[in-house]
Amino acid sequence: MILVGYWSSPFARRVGVTMKLLDIPFEHRPWASSHGAALRAVNPVGRVPALILDDGETLIDSTMILDYVDELAGPERALTSPRGPARRRVNRLVALAVGACEKYVAAYYERSKRPAEKVHQPWLDQLEGQVATALQALDAEAALAAPWLLGERVTQADVTTACAVLSMRYDLAHLVPPGRYPNLDALVDRADALPAFRETVPT
Numbered sequence: 001m002i003l004v005g006y007w008s009s010p011f012a013r014r015v016g017v018t019m020k021l022l023d024i025p026f027e028h029r030p031w032a033s034s035h036g037a038a039l040r041a042v043n044p045v046g047r048v049p050a051l052i053l054d055d056g057e058t059l060i061d062s063t064m065i066l067d068y069v070d071e072l073a074g075p076e077r078a079l080t081s082p083r084g085p086a087r088r089r090v091n092r093l094v095a096l097a098v099g100a101c102e103k104y105v106a107a108y109y110e111r112s113k114r115p116a117e118k119v120h121q122p123w124l125d126q127l128e129g130q131v132a133t134a135l136q137a138l139d140a141e142a143a144l145a146a147p148w149l150l151g152e153r154v155t156q157a158d159v160t161t162a163c164a165v166l167s168m169r170y171d172l173a174h175l176v177p178p179g180r181y182p183n184l185d186a187l188v189d190r191a192d193a194l195p196a197f198r199e200t201v202p203t
């Protein structure tokens with residue numbers, strides 16, 4: 001299988017980290033949207049990640065890809081429980097982390113893609129405010145981590161949360177200054193020490 005998407009993308013990285021945690025081998029193509037036509041030939045939306053399966057079928061969108069990866073791993077090893085309250089708890093935290101990611105990526109584009117005089121500050125403030133309240137909610141959850149968000153096993157909630165915060169530290173560090181989310185920082189640093197994270201450091 002070929003995973004398309006550079007590790008600076010929290011969406012691509014959460015797929016790569018998950019596949020490594022589950023020992024699912026893949027070839028990596030560190031592409032970004034700047035790969036233009038080549039990327040659109042793989043994903044017509046022009047976004048990363050995409051996962052090209054051995055028979056040529058291509059999966060797009062990290063959530064859909066992770067659904068397949070969990071299916072490959074089987075219900076015992078999947079990073080999202082297959083059903084019931086455990087599944088709902090993981091999905092709620094993943095939705096918080098993905099939501100924070102979507103808002104920070106939108107803020108990042110507002111800052112980096114527009115000429116300075118065309119940045120609409122009220123919109124930027126709203127996006128960054130949404131990131132802040134989502135991170136506060138995750139920080140409160142991380143205060144109960146033992147040692148991971150849902151207990152002794154790493155779940156997709158930990159992987160997605162850590163990928164989100166690590167990308168923010170790199171792209172928009174003012175959103176996650178040291179000490180503002182202390183429980184989240186401890187969780188993210190714990191995740192970042194795992195080999196799956198060490199092997200997917202953005203270049």
Ligand SMILES: N[C@@H](CCC(=O)N[C@@H](CS)C(=O)NCC(=O)O)C(=O)O
Binds near residue numbers: 047105
């Ligand atoms: N919902 C998508 C979001 C993917 C996404 O936004 N990827 C960004 C990189 S972080 C991208 O490729 N952006 C290029 C663009 O939107 O033009 C997913 O979960 O895969």
